Amino acid sequence: MDTLLSTSDSKVEPHEAILSVRDVRVVFSGFQAIKGVSLDVGDKEIVTIIGPNGAGKSTLMDAIVGKSPVASGHVFYQGQEITNKSPHEIAHMGIGRKFQNPNVYNELTVFENILLALKGSHGVFASIKTKLTSVKKAKIESVLDRIGLLDKAFTKVSSLSHGQKQWIEIGMVLAQDPTVVLLDEPTAGMTPDETHETGEIIKTLANQHAVVVIEHDMEFVKQIAQRIVVLHQGEKLTEGSVQEVQTNPKVIEVYLGRERIDAAA
Template identity: 80%
Template sequence: MSETSRVASDRQSVLSVKDLKVVFSGFKALKGVDLEVGENEIVTIIGPNGAGKSTLLDAIVGKSPVASGHVYYHGKDITNQSPYEVARMGIGRKFQNPNVYNDLTVFDNILLALKGAHGVFASIKSKLTAGKRDKIISVLDRVGLLEKGYSKVSSLSHGQKQWVEIGMVIAQDPTLVLLDEPTAGMTPDETHLTGEIIKTISQNHSVVVIEHDMEFVKQIAQRIVVLHQGEKLTEGSVNEVQSNPKVIEVYLGREQIDAA
């Protein structure tokens, strides 16, 4: 076990994935993957296209059926629970493309996402308590959008829309936040700011990030997990992963060149 993995194992486990297998029409998308995420830890998952990264997140939140293996959240077996049930337990998921309300303000988007909110119009028309307002302002501050609170989402840049959705996820008070390629389509400056936002989020949440941009991975990762062809190739610190010959062969070296 690497030093990074040993330290991770000493943390209180928030998420524990054991020998997870996912099969689609005979195709083995995941072939027995293990994953541990500790309290307030940032774990970054990398790997070539088709490695099973998004499928792993889908399986954790109940979007893809698990053929065998288990997903434990705070020690409770949540394997194949519905996405709705998983979200209520405290696991928040952001997908690759922003899923926001473009015709509403940034403030109202966060209001809709607050834990306990039910329905678009009911949430907006309900009395805005001081507690809700303070919570929304806190979320906007954490995702760098405090000055954009009363702007329509449609007026924002692509990166800022990504931050709105990250804010909508953390407004639900999850213990665990799953982010699927949160910097896709961003400018370099937006990408760097996203990294700082994620590090701020990790002060109160455990975070799992799927990402391709290795400079961004270096910025945020406390531990990296490398997937390849549905299996975990290795895990460790940035230095451990970058110097691993198998990772250089299948991801950082030949395959990255081929994909260029």
């Protein structure tokens, strides 16, 4: 397996690549949304993908999880080719994906939402009516603890804030026991406090999972980022630490007139 280097700071640590994207192209009706992108994600590493609107960030994630067809190139997970496998199969293998908008059951409690997402869960009614084993209960509590919602376990989701609903979605991904967690704009619509809290949750996730995050908010990127990959017009512009990316002339040029890459500096 490949070995890659974290460039988060002066301390360079080797990571074993758990997810490898190799020269992937995604084409929509003749339009190349992803033009041969390669990317490695190390075990227990946080990789943050940034780039202007339309750069191809979500499409790249879609290609990894089997949602967008890969026209050429390869995706490997734990050394095994997963290119164009079904989303269900890829999720089952251990790659969990959270989408931008929360998709939670508002009329159920926080606890029940996580219960439904547990691996091997069999639908809403069966899951809630089936007697809960102590193992499942402990598992749910552990997930709730990691997303900071243990004290809201028996609260109806409808009464929670948008940010808390986003955390439940992260919890629902964790309930599937993924090795790699993909988060598409996890802070969208959050207050500054919720955004910061999300950053702390993500940093904790990296103790157990490889995490790939798509994000726009540079303050947040700086909070969580170990390695940043910059996409632009379907291509990888560069990758490196926050410092390297912020001072890269190509990145500055791409962001000029849009959102300043150094806005949070």
